[in-house]
Amino acid sequence: MIRRRHHPxxxxxxxxxxxxxxxxxxxxxxxxxxxxTSHALGEVGSDSAMWSALGGMWPLFLNFVLSFGLxxxxxxxxxxxxxxxxxxxxxVLWLNNARLLFIVLVPFATGLMTEYSDWLAGRLxxxxxxxxxxxxxxxxxxxxxxxxxxxxxxxxxxxxxLSGRSSLSALVIAALVVVAAPFIGSFAFLLFFxxxxxxxxxxxxxxxxxx
Amino acid sequence: MIRRRHHPxxxxxxxxxxxxxxxxxxxxxxxxxxxxTSHALGEVGSDSAMWSALGGMWPLFLNFVLSFGLxxxxxxxxxxxxxxxxxxxxxVLWLNNARLLFIVLVPFATGLMTEYSDWLAGRLxxxxxxxxxxxxxxxxxxxxxxxxxxxxxxxxxxxxxLSGRSSLSALVIAALVVVAAPFIGSFAFLLFFxxxxxxxxxxxxxxxxxx
Amino acid sequence: MIRRRHHPxxxxxxxxxxxxxxxxxxxxxxxxxxxxTSHALGEVGSDSAMWSALGGMWPLFLNFVLSFGLxxxxxxxxxxxxxxxxxxxxxVLWLNNARLLFIVLVPFATGLMTEYSDWLAGRLxxxxxxxxxxxxxxxxxxxxxxxxxxxxxxxxxxxxxLSGRSSLSALVIAALVVVAAPFIGSFAFLLFFxxxxxxxxxxxxxxxxxx
Amino acid sequence: MIRRRHHPxxxxxxxxxxxxxxxxxxxxxxxxxxxxTSHALGEVGSDSAMWSALGGMWPLFLNFVLSFGLxxxxxxxxxxxxxxxxxxxxxVLWLNNARLLFIVLVPFATGLMTEYSDWLAGRLxxxxxxxxxxxxxxxxxxxxxxxxxxxxxxxxxxxxxLSGRSSLSALVIAALVVVAAPFIGSFAFLLFFxxxxxxxxxxxxxxxxxx
Numbered sequence: 001m002i003r004r005r006h007h008p009x010x011x012x013x014x015x016x017x018x019x020x021x022x023x024x025x026x027x028x029x030x031x032x033x034x035x036x037t038s039h040a041l042g043e044v045g046s047d048s049a050m051w052s053a054l055g056g057m058w059p060l061f062l063n064f065v066l067s068f069g070l071x072x073x074x075x076x077x078x079x080x081x082x083x084x085x086x087x088x089x090x091x092v093l094w095l096n097n098a099r100l101l102f103i104v105l106v107p108f109a110t111g112l113m114t115e116y117s118d119w120l121a122g123r124l125x126x127x128x129x130x131x132x133x134x135x136x137x138x139x140x141x142x143x144x145x146x147x148x149x150x151x152x153x154x155x156x157x158x159x160x161x162l163s164g165r166s167s168l169s170a171l172v173i174a175a176l177v178v179v180a181a182p183f184i185g186s187f188a189f190l191l192f193f194x195x196x197x198x199x200x201x202x203x204x205x206x207x208x209x210x211x
Numbered sequence: 212m213i214r215r216r217h218h219p220x221x222x223x224x225x226x227x228x229x230x231x232x233x234x235x236x237x238x239x240x241x242x243x244x245x246x247x248t249s250h251a252l253g254e255v256g257s258d259s260a261m262w263s264a265l266g267g268m269w270p271l272f273l274n275f276v277l278s279f280g281l282x283x284x285x286x287x288x289x290x291x292x293x294x295x296x297x298x299x300x301x302x303v304l305w306l307n308n309a310r311l312l313f314i315v316l317v318p319f320a321t322g323l324m325t326e327y328s329d330w331l332a333g334r335l336x337x338x339x340x341x342x343x344x345x346x347x348x349x350x351x352x353x354x355x356x357x358x359x360x361x362x363x364x365x366x367x368x369x370x371x372x373l374s375g376r377s378s379l380s381a382l383v384i385a386a387l388v389v390v391a392a393p394f395i396g397s398f399a400f401l402l403f404f405x406x407x408x409x410x411x412x413x414x415x416x417x418x419x420x421x422x
Numbered sequence: 423m424i425r426r427r428h429h430p431x432x433x434x435x436x437x438x439x440x441x442x443x444x445x446x447x448x449x450x451x452x453x454x455x456x457x458x459t460s461h462a463l464g465e466v467g468s469d470s471a472m473w474s475a476l477g478g479m480w481p482l483f484l485n486f487v488l489s490f491g492l493x494x495x496x497x498x499x500x501x502x503x504x505x506x507x508x509x510x511x512x513x514v515l516w517l518n519n520a521r522l523l524f525i526v527l528v529p530f531a532t533g534l535m536t537e538y539s540d541w542l543a544g545r546l547x548x549x550x551x552x553x554x555x556x557x558x559x560x561x562x563x564x565x566x567x568x569x570x571x572x573x574x575x576x577x578x579x580x581x582x583x584l585s586g587r588s589s590l591s592a593l594v595i596a597a598l599v600v601v602a603a604p605f606i607g608s609f610a611f612l613l614f615f616x617x618x619x620x621x622x623x624x625x626x627x628x629x630x631x632x633x
Numbered sequence: 634m635i636r637r638r639h640h641p642x643x644x645x646x647x648x649x650x651x652x653x654x655x656x657x658x659x660x661x662x663x664x665x666x667x668x669x670t671s672h673a674l675g676e677v678g679s680d681s682a683m684w685s686a687l688g689g690m691w692p693l694f695l696n697f698v699l700s701f702g703l704x705x706x707x708x709x710x711x712x713x714x715x716x717x718x719x720x721x722x723x724x725v726l727w728l729n730n731a732r733l734l735f736i737v738l739v740p741f742a743t744g745l746m747t748e749y750s751d752w753l754a755g756r757l758x759x760x761x762x763x764x765x766x767x768x769x770x771x772x773x774x775x776x777x778x779x780x781x782x783x784x785x786x787x788x789x790x791x792x793x794x795l796s797g798r799s800s801l802s803a804l805v806i807a808a809l810v811v812v813a814a815p816f817i818g819s820f821a822f823l824l825f826f827x828x829x830x831x832x833x834x835x836x837x838x839x840x841x842x843x844x
């Protein structure tokens with residue numbers, strides 16, 4: 001809240017863009033459970049049969065946790081970027097919509113990943129969706145940085161340079177995941193979890209947090 | 212936020228109307244993915260069969276992107292209108308509810324458009340739903356303009372005239388889409404994407420953005 | 423916003439109670455469309471067959487509009503009540519949760535109303551759910567009025583008397599709907615639409631709006 | 634709102650963490666109704682057959698109410714904790730994501746509880762999910778307390794000691810529920826409803842409310 005006071009021109013639309021975004025992320029994350037609930041365990045005749053039926057769902061659980069974690073990562077990137085954005089224009093709004101389109105596709109890509117992991121398209125579905133989510137977020141942030149006198153008024157030139165560089169790092173990692181996924185499958189996503197420390201390293205200090 | 216300070220009488224209900232609206236838009240947009248996830252690709256025996264099964268889903272992807280984009284457009288029109296609205300009355304709330312009713316119908320109309328595009332009703336479903344979404348938003352804005360001394364206190368007469376005119380332009384385009392859709396199908400929606408520049412042209416300047 | 427400034431003790435929890443409530447209402451209202459999308463129109467061989475298949479869905483459309491309208495009415499009652507509430511305690515939170523439980527049941531009651539309108543239980547489902555939604559909102563408001571020195575600090579004794587009375591009027595109408603529904607079916611809900619003017623009449627002036 | 638003024642360093646991310654959290658809770662709670670709507674009552678030939686078909690759904694209704702109530706309880710614990718949290722860092726965000734992962738699993742656990750209550754896994758599903766939701770919330774609060782000079786600036790040492798103790802009490806009760814569930818089934822959850830008074834007892838005074 002206090003930060004907003006530093007931006008006397010913050011518009012209503014920034015607040016609503018955030019509300020719409022938080023809503024889409026929350027729903028996409030929660031819809032992931034439908035994959036689990038719609039999985040029929042069938043007739044079960046004993047406790048041990050029940051445990052093994054649940055155990056047989058492990059790829060669904062793994063993909064659920066993976067997709068949930070990646071959605072959270074993308075959401076945190078959004079929060080971090082908009083922490084300092086005071087105003088938005090129509091271009092930022094449309095790039096945000098494009099970004100959300102790929103968020104909405106996550107439950108679909110998760111389904112493909114679970115059911116068709118034997119095929120290339122199944123292994124690529126999630127990495128490609130994530131790459132485009134990161135790509136549109138990078139385009140959006142580039143645009144904001146270009147207009148940072150209006151949109152990011154309290155960002156110094158040094159900070160702008162650093163945050164632009166860390167934004168690029170996420171994009172590079174996302175591209176590497178797409179390249180690696182056909183060979184190592186979902187393990188390629190482990191590269192994504194390197195993004196946060198890598199970003200922090202590149203920028204030299206933490207953004208989100210008690211600063 | 213700062214703009215609100217210009218409206219010392221802004222009520223709680225404006226904030227909650229926006230929260231309810233953002234929620235409905237976010238859910239309607241995210242539910243569109245259920246059309247994709249519920250589409251069974253069937254048994255797949257090779258990588259090439261998988262690619263062609265996915266390729267065969269192109270009308271679903273196209274309609275998904277189209278409906279998502281139109282929802283985003285309608286949401287942005289809502290954001291732009293309420294950027295300056297300081298207070299609402301029961302009439303504005305009910306017209307907003309009517310507006311949201313057509314937003315909620317978008318996933319249903321998308322389904323009709325995908326499955327029954329051979330028939331007139333399938334081609335008209337989405338244009339008609341969008342026409343009514345625009346029509347109710349136009350009625351709502353007319354009402355707000357009529358009470359603009361209370362509801363839009365910081366809008367000049369010139370601005371009121373311009374925004375009323377641009378609101379009408381969206382309505383005219385929506386009507387043209389309904390007329391054109393039986394002949395050219397979903398291509399009629401391309402007219403919708405002319406709304407933003409057309410509106411900007413009519414009004415002479417951008418509303419959302421760094422002004 | 424300005425009203426909050428009159429309540430220097432407004433807690434965070436009031437804001438979050440409202441966010442949670444708006445979310446539940448938005449999702450319940452949007453889930454109503456699933457009744458429409460899951461309805462299979464079957465094979466259609468001509469434009470006229472398509473129109474008659476859609477026309478045969480009229481009870482679904484009617485119930486959709488009815489349930490959506492009633493959810494909006496209940497939401498507006500919530501907005502109006504919390505417009506002036508500055509603080510909440512655990513009792514208010516739990517009564518709000520009970521209130522939301524009946525909101526969440528609306529899509530279920532809508533389904534019963536559509537499929538089993540031949541039977542008493544089908545005709546009573548929605549009126550009973552709405553009665554309890556109104557009943558819990560009435561209990562909640564009674565509690566708030568009892569602690570109005572803390573929770574409603576800017577409400578005069580006269581206003582408290584009037585709003586308590588109008589709150590009771592909604593409860594009485596909801597009870598009448600339950601009594602009338604077995605005989606006249608969904609038409610009983612027309613009584614609900616009398617609530618707003620009736621309330622206004624009882625209280626002598628409008629609450630929501632430019633006052 | 635007023636409390637935030639006591640925290641001049643409150644960040645945007647606290648507000649968005651709360652918005653994302655409220656969204657996930659609202660959707661998880663509303664999705665519980667899908668268990669009811671997807672339950673087919675089958676052909677019904679008389680009013681009495683209708684009543685007995687509905688009556689036969691009592692375990693679904695009971696589990697619906699139970700899961701809804703437990704979600705509300707977990708939500709209220711979140712609201713209470715964040716009432717005083719002024720800032721968050723990346724660790725708090727990730728622990729919140731972990732917490733939400735178990736919230737999203739509630740509709741899945743509810744389904745298991747309903748369909749497989751004859752087996753140990755069915756009886757344990759919900760207690761285990763709730764235990765981990767409480768466990769991650771306890772970890773998160775421990776972290777916040779450890780950094781309370783920055784994150785909880787207006788909490789006295791005495792208050793910190795008390796709230797830490799009450800947080801532990803919830804964890805202990807959740808563990809007891811897991812232990813008791815195999816023997817007494819869903820009745821073990823009655824222990825959860827003791828959490829609020831037990832917490833209040835331990836801390837000596839109420840947190841949420843007119844204080």
